[in-house]
Every structure is written in structure tokens, then in C-alpha cells.
Amino acid sequence: MAPRTNGTDRISATLAANRLGVGAVVYFVLSAAAPLTVVAGVVTTGYAVTGIIGLPIAFLAVGAVIAVFAVGYVAMARHMANAGAFYSYIAQGLGRPAGVGGAWVALTAYNALQVGLYGAFGAAAAPLLEQWLSLSLEWWLLGLIAWALVAALGLMRVDFNGTILAVLITAEIVVILLFNLADLVNPAAGGVATTATVFSPGALFAPGVGALLVIAVTGFVGFESSVVFSEESRDPRRTVPYATYISIAVIAGLYAFSSWAMTMAVGADRIVEFSQKNATETIFVLAADHLGATIVDIARVLFATSVFAAAVSFHNTTSRYIFALGRERVLPAYFGKTSARTGAPRSGSIAQSVLGFTVIVVFAVLGLDPVVDLFYKAGTLGGFGVLLLITATSLSVLRYFARNPGGENVWRRLIAPGVACVLLGVFSYLAVSNFTTLLGVPPDSALGWVLPGLYLVAAVGGLLWGLSLRGRNPEVYARIGLGAKAAAGDPATGPTPTATAGR
Amino acid sequence: MRLADEFFLISWDTAHQGRPRLNPGTVALGLGGALLAELMLQDRITVRGSELRILSSQPVEDPLTGDLLAQIRDAPQHTGVRTWLAYLAGDAVENVAERMRESDLIHREQSRSLWRIRVRYLAVDFIVCSWPAARLALTLTKREPIGLSGMVLAGLMEATGLFESVVSNPADRPASRQYLDVLLASLPPPYVDLIGQLKAAVGDAVLAYRG
Numbered sequence: 001m002a003p004r005t006n007g008t009d010r011i012s013a014t015l016a017a018n019r020l021g022v023g024a025v026v027y028f029v030l031s032a033a034a035p036l037t038v039v040a041g042v043v044t045t046g047y048a049v050t051g052i053i054g055l056p057i058a059f060l061a062v063g064a065v066i067a068v069f070a071v072g073y074v075a076m077a078r079h080m081a082n083a084g085a086f087y088s089y090i091a092q093g094l095g096r097p098a099g100v101g102g103a104w105v106a107l108t109a110y111n112a113l114q115v116g117l118y119g120a121f122g123a124a125a126a127p128l129l130e131q132w133l134s135l136s137l138e139w140w141l142l143g144l145i146a147w148a149l150v151a152a153l154g155l156m157r158v159d160f161n162g163t164i165l166a167v168l169i170t171a172e173i174v175v176i177l178l179f180n181l182a183d184l185v186n187p188a189a190g191g192v193a194t195t196a197t198v199f200s201p202g203a204l205f206a207p208g209v210g211a212l213l214v215i216a217v218t219g220f221v222g223f224e225s226s227v228v229f230s231e232e233s234r235d236p237r238r239t240v241p242y243a244t245y246i247s248i249a250v251i252a253g254l255y256a257f258s259s260w261a262m263t264m265a266v267g268a269d270r271i272v273e274f275s276q277k278n279a280t281e282t283i284f285v286l287a288a289d290h291l292g293a294t295i296v297d298i299a300r301v302l303f304a305t306s307v308f309a310a311a312v313s314f315h316n317t318t319s320r321y322i323f324a325l326g327r328e329r330v331l332p333a334y335f336g337k338t339s340a341r342t343g344a345p346r347s348g349s350i351a352q353s354v355l356g357f358t359v360i361v362v363f364a365v366l367g368l369d370p371v372v373d374l375f376y377k378a379g380t381l382g383g384f385g386v387l388l389l390i391t392a393t394s395l396s397v398l399r400y401f402a403r404n405p406g407g408e409n410v411w412r413r414l415i416a417p418g419v420a421c422v423l424l425g426v427f428s429y430l431a432v433s434n435f436t437t438l439l440g441v442p443p444d445s446a447l448g449w450v451l452p453g454l455y456l457v458a459a460v461g462g463l464l465w466g467l468s469l470r471g472r473n474p475e476v477y478a479r480i481g482l483g484a485k486a487a488a489g490d491p492a493t494g495p496t497p498t499a500t501a502g503r
Numbered sequence: 504m505r506l507a508d509e510f511f512l513i514s515w516d517t518a519h520q521g522r523p524r525l526n527p528g529t530v531a532l533g534l535g536g537a538l539l540a541e542l543m544l545q546d547r548i549t550v551r552g553s554e555l556r557i558l559s560s561q562p563v564e565d566p567l568t569g570d571l572l573a574q575i576r577d578a579p580q581h582t583g584v585r586t587w588l589a590y591l592a593g594d595a596v597e598n599v600a601e602r603m604r605e606s607d608l609i610h611r612e613q614s615r616s617l618w619r620i621r622v623r624y625l626a627v628d629f630i631v632c633s634w635p636a637a638r639l640a641l642t643l644t645k646r647e648p649i650g651l652s653g654m655v656l657a658g659l660m661e662a663t664g665l666f667e668s669v670v671s672n673p674a675d676r677p678a679s680r681q682y683l684d685v686l687l688a689s690l691p692p693p694y695v696d697l698i699g700q701l702k703a704a705v706g707d708a709v710l711a712y713r714g
Contacts, residue, residue, distance in 0.1 A: 011574070011581050011590050018593075084710060157526070157712065228711050320710050327706050338709055340664045343526035345709050484706025487662070488553065488699040 019234040025226050025243035026250070031165045032222030032317070033251055034310035036172040039258045040303045041120050044282040045376040046215040047259075048275040049440035053268050054203025054212050056260040061204055062216035063252025065423045066223065067245060069390060072397035072417030074241045075408050077227035079400075082324060082483025084228035086389040091481030093396020097466030099481045102392055103325055104462030105455050109385025110321060111352065112378045113221060114314035115359040117307055118143035119374030123280045124304040131297075140364035146308055147360060151353035154315050157344035165309065172306055173254065175299045179283055180258055182290040183265035194268040198260055210434030213427045217390075218383025219255050223247050224390075225317070262286065280371055315352055322348030324483040329476040330469070372440070380438055381451050384431055388455055391428045394421040505565065506544065506652055507537035507599045508608060509635040510659050513669055517609055517632045521623025524668050528592070528708050533663040534599050535591030536701040539584070540655050541568050543693060548575060550697045554582045567602050584700040600624050608632065640669050643679035654686050655694050661687065662702035 046055060077083040080092065086106055091099025122139025125146075129135040188194075203209070226244040233239035265286050266274045275282045280303075288296050323345035326335030339346040363374050394417050401413030431438070436448035469477040479486040504512075510533055514525045523530045539555070542548045545568075547559050560576050563569045571591070581587065603609045603624075608631065612623045626632035639657060642649050649657070660669055661683060670679045690698070 009578065009580070011578050011586065014590055014593055015586070082710075231707070232711055316712075320712075323706075323709055336706075338529075338664050338705075340525050340529075340668055343529055343709060343712070484710055485703045487702035487706055488696075 016234060018232075020229050020232050020239065021234055022239050022243045022246065025229055025233065025239060026246050027166045027169060028229070029222055029226050029243065029247040030169050030173075030250065031309060032225050032313045033220070033247070034172075034222070034306045034313070035169070035176060035251075035254055036299075036303050036306040037117070037120060037310050038219045038255060039176050040283050041124075041280050041307070041371070041375060042215060042218055042379065043255065043259045043262070044275045044278070044280060045371060046212070046380075047262075047272050047282075048279065049372060049376060050208060050211045050215070050437055051272045051440075052203075052206065052208050052212055052437070053198055053263060053271055054200070054206060054209065055215065056198040056256045056263070057201060057203050058209070058212035058216040059219065059252055059256040059259060060199075062213060062220060062427075063248055063256075065420060065427070066217075066220055066390070067248045067252075068416050069394050069420035069424065070223070070241075070244045070248060071412055072401070072420065073224070073393065074227060074244050075412040076397050076400055077230050077240065078236055079404065079407075080227075080230075081485040082481060083230045084225060085321060085324060085481075085483060086224065086393045088481040088483060089393045089396045089400070090389075093399040094392065096477060096480040097463045097470070098392075100330055100466030100469070101459040101462035102389060103321070103330065104458035104465075105385055106389055107318070107321060107325075108454060108458045109382045109389065110314060110318045111355055111382075112385065113218075113382030114311060114318055114352065115356050116375045116378030116382065117311040117314065118147055118356060118360050119363070119370035119378070120280070120307045121146040121304065121311065122370045123375070124300070124307050127281070128300055128304060138364070139370035140360055143360045143364075143370065144357075146311060147353070147356050149308075150311050150315050150356070151349070153312055154319060154349040154353065155339065155342070155344050155346060157339070157342040168302070168305055168309060171298075172302050175295070175302055176254060176258055178291065178295065179287045179299070180261035182287055183261035186290050187264045188267035188270070190267055190269075191264055194263050195260065197268045198263050208434050208437035210427070210430030210432070211438035214380050214384045214387060214431045214438050216255070217387045217427075218380050220248070220251055221383060221386050222313075223251065224386075258283075315349070315356075318352045319345045319348035322351055327484050328479050328482060328486040329473070330465075330480055377439055377451075381454075384435075384438075384452065385455055387424070387428055387431055391421070391424040394424050397421075504608075504635065505602075506541050506656060506659075507534055507595075508603050508606070509656055510534060510537040511596075511599050511603060512608075512632050512634075513636040513639065513656070513660060513665060514663065515624060517624055517626040518629055521612060521625045525663060525665060527596070529663050529705050531592035531595050532588055532701060532704050532708070533659055533665075534595035535588045536662070536697060537656075537659055538568055538571055538591055538595065538599070539587060540659070540694065540697060541565075542572055542575075543697065544652055544655070547572050550584055550693045550700070552696055553584055553700055555584050555587060556582065565602070567598055584697060585704055588701060588704050636669050640671070640675075640679075643670055643682055644672075644675045646678070646682045649686065651691075651694075654690055655698075657683060657686055658690060658694060658698040659701070662698050663705055 043055060076089060080088055082088040087099045087102035090102035122142040125142045126137060126139060129137055223244060226240055226247060230236050230240050263271045278285045284296050284300060322331060322335050325331040326333060326347065335347045337347050338344060368374060397417040398421055401408060405413055432452050435452055436443050436445055439447055441447050466480065514530045514533060515523050545563055547563060548555055548557055557576055560572065563572060600609065604611055607627055609624045610627055612625060614621045639660065642653065660666060670676050
């Protein structure tokens with residue numbers, strides 16, 4: 001037992017020593033957001049597939065809307081038992097059955113985001129092996145190697161050490177900024193015109209803009225994880241909100257800057273053609289001319305580590321989601337089990353890995369493209385799912401604070417969530433109507449409704465499952481959305497106040 | 504043997520490795536819960552929902568839980584069970600191990616490798632140390648009656664995910680699990696609440712894990 005000291009509150013002091021500050025939470029969020037994966041992979045493929053060049057303004061617009069959304073999101077997190085998960089918000093705001101629908105949608109979205117990364121890893125690692133070992137391996141073999149490592153790390157509960165991740169993320173951001181500067185110092189002709197084009201608000205009203213919005217949202221995925229640490233932050237009323245806004249600002253600024261710099265280097269009229277030709281090599285080809293081989297090699301390694309770290313991060317997010325649902329008994333209790341030895345959410349981890357393996361094999365057998373078909377299409381499908389979740393969550397925040405207005409001012413509980421809800425609703429509508437542009441398939445392609453339809457099936461399936469629980473198992477029904485706290489019995493008790501959390 | 508000592512012995516491989524069977528974070532939370540339960544079994548504190556309350560500050564015999572009781576008494580602003588679990592988890596392993604060492608149940612071995620110190624806790628008497636887990640397994644598989652302290656130990660085992668380690672034969676598990684559910688359903692409410700809070704703390708540690 002720790003010795004007692006006079007006067008000071010030993011318990012608060014001991015607990016506070018382990019709590020997280022703003023910087024730690026920001027780094028955690030950015031590691032899930034994987035900046036180099038987005039800049040080298042998502043942005044370039046986005047240009048190539050959609051053929052639209054308004055990405056820079058789209059990143060800024062989406063960043064602004066997500067920041068407004070975050071106002072209500074972090075405010076409601078303080079009143080939540082399971083703050084890290086969108087479905088908990090939806091269960092609180094729109095009812096428990098809708099919450100289960102949200103959980104099914106979230107599982108689909110996060111799994112899509114995760115499996116897509118195996119395609120990107122193949123593309124990121126292949127040039128390295130070719131260059132260093134003169135080895136030319138199929139993407140799916142590299143994907144399976146990454147898969148095996150992710151599966152093992154997930155079961156062993158090895159998250160990357162915080163310090164290593166912080167170093168990697170910092171290096172990624174430095175490399176991105178260096179590349180951007182090199183692009184700007186060596187522009188193609190017509191720089192001013194290019195800048196005016198890609199930042200023109202008019203680009204937000206161009207045909208196919210829904211595609212850009214989904215790509216931009218995909219870049220922001222990960223920002224939502226800040227609230228996971230509500231209970232472990234030094235000051236829940238400040239640490240988590242600050243960290244969330246800082247992360248959103250960094251992401252928006254970095255991606256808008258990078259997508260703009262690329263167009264400056266090759267010209268707005270040629271960026272689409274250039275990224276179609278060079279794919280995920282685009283930024284490395286651009287940098288090779290100006291920065292020299294060493295920096296480009298370092299950047300390639302960082303691209304591969306970025307993709308891999310993101311794959312681990314999304315794997316863990318997904319298996320924890322499955323675990324939380326298992327603890328609530330919304331999924332069978334089996335999924336709420338952990339490995340005793342490591343404390344990893346074992347069943348959730350295995351389930352996610354089984355899916356990942358299946359997807360890699362199916363894509364390999366069908367001979368589909370790892371970058372465009374797997375990474376980009378699955379990734380943006382996941383990003384689209386997250387857009388739908390954010391939209392439903394903004395509505396939930398509004399409904400929740402309409403019924404429980406205590407403790408939050410009118411900006412946080414009404415104005416910001418209301419504005420976010422309307423704009424996100426418009427984004428979602430545009431996304432659905434421009435889905436074929438997003439995928440780069442003909443307007444009459446069935447994929448344009450089959451893929452978004454997956455979410456409809458998931459949402460309705462979850463909703464019906466939730467409704468059936470109400471009659472079949474009222475005890476489980478009462479605990480929907482409580483996450484791990486479902487074990488604590490009486491749901492009316494709500495979140496457990498922590499020592500320093502002054503509510 | 505005290506409850507936290509018994510929990511230590513079922514969560515720790517004192518026979519061979521001297522290392523925990525569970526991941527360290529969960530062992531620490533479980534031991535914290537066991538220390539609180541010791542005070543509950545002596546009617547010094549009780550738990551209702553997520554809150555902890557003092558029933559009597561009458562001193563207890565054991566210095567470790569005696570000090571804990573004094574701390575609870577001196578910090579009336581901290582009533583959350585989760586707060587105390589998190590606080591106790593900080594040094595519960597060392598404290599309980601030290602108490603057991605003083606009772607001559609285990610001994611401590613320290614080895615130094617290049618970059619870290621490795622501590623192992625090993626049984627002084629193998630039979631004595633393996634008894635809590637063996638007795639719990641027997642109780643569950645033979646569906647034998649069990650006292651309050653044993654039921655609480657079973658609850659701590661369940662909340663920390665040790666069931667499969669205690670009932671090691673897969674064939675015994677379905678029936679044992681059934682009996683365990685019966686036992687836990689008949690626990691007095693304060694213990695149900697304590698174990699619920701512990702299980703939630705263990706689960707939240709999975710969700711907010713950060714390497």
C-alpha cells in the first residue's frame with residue numbers, strides 16, 4: 001500500500017500520474033489516421049479513379065464540418081459509458097435497435113478499411129523488395145505476410161509502442177512536408193491558375209463531388225478514437241476536446257496541402273493522367289527528381305510502415321468493437337472473451353483475421369487489382385460507412401441533448417450538432433448519388449448500388465436484431481451500447497465517475 | 504488463507520514459471536478487487552451499484568487491508584469502486600505478494616538481465632499453493648457447496664477470465680460453467696456489484712489499451 005501523505009489527495013495524485021495529456025492523445029489519433037498512407041495511397045488513387053481535381057478544397061470542407069461535428073461528439077462523450085464507439089451514441093440518441101444497426105454498419109466499415117490495407121501493403125512493399133533484393137513478389141503474397149503478422153500481433157496484444165509510433169508519425173509528416181515543398185519549389189507552368197482551380201469553392205458544386213467528399217472522409221477516419229481515452233485523460237473536459245480539434249486541424253491542413261502540392265508539381269490539367277500512370281508511385285516519382293534517392297527510399301519505407309501500422313490499428317479497433325458487442329451479449333458471449341495470457345480480445349481478433357484472409361484470397365483468385373480494387377474501393381467503402389455513422393451520430397447527439405440538456409451550453413448541444421447534422425446529411429446524399437464516380441465505374445454499373453446497399457442491409461439487419469432482443473432478452477436489450485460496462489449490472493447507474501473527472 | 508492470497512495463487516503460476524497466468528493488468532485489477540472483498544467479508548465496507556461505502560472503521564487484524572481501510576476512511580471524496588480498483592491496481596501485486604511472503608507462502612526471486620529486472624514468485628510448498636485452484640475446480644466440477652468467500656473467489660475468477668485456466672479439462676467446462684452461474688446468481692448484491700465493476704474495469708482496459 002502506498003504510504004499516506006498528509007493534506008494532499010494521494011489517490012487522485014496516483015491516478016493522475018498515469019493519465020494522458022493532449023499530445024499523447026493527438027499522436028494516438030494520428031497513428032490511426034496514417035498520414036503517409038492517405039497522401040501516397042488514397043489521394044493519388046483518388047485523382048486517378050475519379051478524374052476530379054477538387055480534393056484540396058474537399059479536405060478543407062470536410063475538415064470544417066467534422067470539426068463542427070466534433071463539438072457535440074466530445075461533449076456527449078462525457079456522458080457516455082462506451083464513448084469510443086459510434087453505435088453507443090446511436091443507441092443513446094436514436095434508440096437501442098438503431099444502435100445495433102449502427103454497430104453492424106460500423107463492423108462492415110472498419111473491416112472494409114482494414115482489409116483494404118493489405119492491398120496497399122502489397123503495393124508499398126513490392127518496390128522495396130525489388131530494389132533491395134531484386135525479388136519480385138505477387139501483391140497477395142506480401143499481403144498474406146502482412147496479414148500473418150497483423151493476426152499474430154493482434155492475438156499477442158502487441159500494439160506498437162507509443163514512442164515508436166510517435167517517431168514514425170513524426171517522420172511521416174516531415175517527409176510529406178518535404179515532398180510538398182519540393183513540389184512547390186518546382187512547379188509546373190500555371191501555378192496560380194492551378195491553385196485557384198483546386199481551392200475553388202465552385203469545385204464543391206461540380207458533378208461527382210460526392211466522390212471527393214467520401215475520399216476526404218476516408219482520410220479523417222481515426223479522429224473518432226480520441227474519445228476512447230475520455231476516462232484516462234488528465235482533464236476530460238479539456239484534454240479530449242483539444243486533442244480532437246488539433247488532430248482534425250492537422251489532418252485537414254496536411255492533406256489539403258499535399259493534394260494541392262501534387263497538382264502544383266504537374267499542373268491541374270495533368271494530375272489525373274499522371275496519377276493514373278504512376279499510381280501509388282506518384283509522390284515518389286515527383287520527389288525523385290528533386291530530393292534525391294536517399295530521401296525517396298526513406299519515404300518508401302515509411303509508406304510501407306505507415307500502411308502496416310494502420311492495418312494493425314484498424315485490426316485492433318475492429319476486434320475491440322467485436323469484443324464490446326460480445327460483452328454486451330449483442331453478439332454471442334464468445335466474442336466477449338479475451339485471451340487470459342495476453343488480455344487481447346481473442347475471439348474478435350480471430351474473426352477479423354479470418355475475414356482478412358478470405359478477402360486477400362478472393363481478390364488474388366479473381367485477379368483484381370490490389371490498389372484500385374482492394375485498397376481504394378474497400379477503403380473508400382469503409383470511409384463511406386464512417387460518413388454514414390458520423391451522420392447518424394450527429395443526429396443522435398441532437399436527440400440526446402434535447403432530452404438531457406444538463407451541463408452543456410446551447411452551442412455544444414444544439415447549434416453545432418444541428419449544423420453538422422444538416423451538412424453531413426447533404427454529404428451522405430451526395431456520396432450515394434455519386435457512388436459510381438467514386439468507384440470509377442460506368443454510371444449504370446451495379447456496384448454503384450450494391451456496395452452502398454451493403455450498409456442498408458447491415459443497418460436493417462442490426463435494427464431487426466435489436467428489436468428482437470427487446471422481446472427475447474430484455475436484460476441484454478437494456479445494456480445495448482454500454483460496451484464493457486455492460487458487465488457492471490444496473491444500466492441506470494450509467495458511467496462510473498472517475499477520480500479527477502469533475503462532472 | 505486470505506481471499507487476495509487465494510486469488511494470487513489461482514492467477515499465478517507459482518509452481519514452475521513464477522509468472523502470472525493472466526496478463527499483468529488484469530491480475531492487478533483482480534487483486535485490487537480481492538482486497539476490497541476482504542474488507543467486505545469483514546463487514547468493514549460495502550458496495551452498492553458503482554459506489555463504495557464504509558460500514559465500520561473498526562481496525563482489522565491484517566496491516567495491508569487495515570491500511571486500505573484507513574485510506575478509504577480518509578478519502579471520503581472517493582466513493583467510486585472503479586476509482587479504488589484503478590488505484591489499488593497500481594501496487595496490488597507487490598503488496599499482496601509481500602504479505603504472502605511474510606506468511607511464508609511464496610518466495611521472491613529476482614534476476615537481472617541486460618535491460619530489466621525480472622521478478623518471479625514461487626511456491627514455498629507446492630501443495631499448499633496449488634490448493635486454491637484445485638479446490639475451486641473440484642467445487643465447480645463436483646457441484647459442491649461452497650462458502651461465501653469461495654463464491655467471491657469464483658466471481659473474481661470469472662470476472663478476470665480465469666475460468667478456463669482453473670477448469671482446465673474442456674470436458675468439465677459446460678457443467679462447471681452452469682454451476683458457476685448458479686453460484687454467482689446467489690451471491691449477495693454487494694458482491695455482485697463489486698464483481699460487475701471489476702469485470703467492467705477489465706473490459707474497459709481491453710478497449711482503451713495503448714501498448
